[in-house]
Amino acid sequence: MLVQGIAVAAALVAVMAAAPAAHAGAIYPVADPDGFYYAAGNLGGAQNGDVLNARQVPSPWAGATVWQLLFRSTSSTGVPIAAVTTLISPGPGPRPLLSYQPFVNSLGLQCAPSHALFDGSLKETSAFPLLLARGWAIAVPDHLGPDSAYGAARMGGQITLDGIRAVKRFAPAGLADSPVGLAGYSGGAMATGFAAAIAPDYAPELPIVGVAEGGVPVNPGKMAIEAGDSPQALFGLGFAVAVGMEREYPAELRLDDSLTPFGFWMRERMANSCVDDIISVGANHRISEVFHAGAENDPVLIRTFHENALEIVPELIRQPLYEWHGGNDQVPLGLAQYTAGRYCAAGTPVQFDVIPGADHGTAIFPGAVNAMNYLADRFAGLAPPSNCR
Known part of the structure; x- marks a missing residue:
């Protein structure tokens, strides 16, 4: 637990040394270098x-x-x-x-x-x-x-x-x-x-x-709420859902006003992660570490999660x-x-x-x-x- 506490503290120091504006808005993954994945001009038609x-x-x-x-x-x-x-x-x-x-x-x-x-x-x-x-x-x-x-x-x-x-x-x-x-x-x-x-x-x-x-x-949103503010082994997956949803609804769902400094760090840290890394980074963390109190009541967040x-x-x-x-x-x-x-x-x-x-x-x-x-x-x-x- 002492080692985990030191790691979290170090992460907090790192993010607080940088301006939150550097992380504003949804963070998208690094583009795939393979051109096959990108449509030519025929997509719209x-x-x-x-x-x-x-x-x-x-x-x-x-x-x-x-x-x-x-x-x-x-x-x-x-x-x-x-x-x-x-x-x-x-x-x-x-x-x-x-x-x-x-x-x-x-x-x-x-x-x-x-x-x-x-x-x-x-x-x-x-x-x-x-x-x-x-x-x-x-x-x-x-x-x-x-x-x-x-x-x-x-x-x-x-x-x-x-x-x-x-x-x-x-x-x-x-x-x-x-x-x-x-x-x-x-x-x-x-x-x-x-x-x-x-x-x-x-x-x-x-x-x-x-x-x-x-x-x-x-219902991933309900799962997160029902888990309460207790450490969760799979917390990283729940947080990654919020990051992914912000990508899908960037004009509506903005996490910036809801994230703590550690939440900003975790969003950027996971932005290009696969499942095992996401689980590892988020293991045994809790909602209050990454979201301000009351963030779960955001009506846009509720609506977008309910749609999915x-x-x-x-x-x-x-x-x-x-x-x-x-x-x-x-x-x-x-x-x-x-x-x-x-x-x-x-x-x-x-x-x-x-x-x-x-x-x-x-x-x-x-x-x-x-x-x-x-x-x-x-x-x-x-x-x-x-x-x-």
Whole structure:
């Protein structure tokens, strides 16, 4: 504790030596040096899901072909954006198409799946050979968008759906007639859940046959408030959500008036961080260290967070859903169960499994095995199970 106190004190001295104006406003990640990620002048005239650029890249998976597609999507505020998905296929379609949204939970562009798939930092890729062996094609979108706006889950859902559209419109893949499944865990489940919920209005043409999501933070803002002003092991992730949301809503959401000197330091320190670094930097810190008292009552903050909270939004998942959660998860089980209950009440067949004794880190893999078997049954056209009450 003494070492931690010294580190915090040193950070405070450093930030107080600099004028806060040097850090004013949203801090965006360092630009990606790869020009592929930037759309040419055709962005405004394109439709959501239109392919703007494509390239084949070396495959780490034997027998699979890998493309990266740049496509048109839309930000939370309706601005056209260019986004990327990575398509991994064991061969030309038609074949089942799984859109998998990883738990990126990051603020740096180098952490995006289109990079992390190939540098060994995306842990979930260990399951991909098993999915390819089933004959599935896998689309992995950079669902945090071009500014790595972690927490902007509605935009993540839009990018996910437009990425599927792009894959289906990409003729060399032969997937135009493929059935679609959605899957994701933790931060990836936020994008997955929103993609499923908004699909009937946003992309009604997509044949989504099933959804699998685990460890879903259905309301990150409520989670932070309910945790109170106590040290939290995963505090960094909650703070990173605020930073990402400020990026997505820069004209509306300004953290400058709410941040303490240490909050200014932490925002800048995390601006290009991947998930492990974010967790490490924020570990065992608390709200009062980074935000002034009462900041949680800002009506703009509340509105933007509510727009990205699956617990609250009016859109409901209508497709057959498998959901799992650790019994000892730091992400509240009760909130996830309540939200799943909203889907049940609307008539959605939901199979909700609790992994006994598992926390947020250990629940992913046992649940993922069940999730993939569940989606295999949906691709096969079998009737979905449900334990709705």
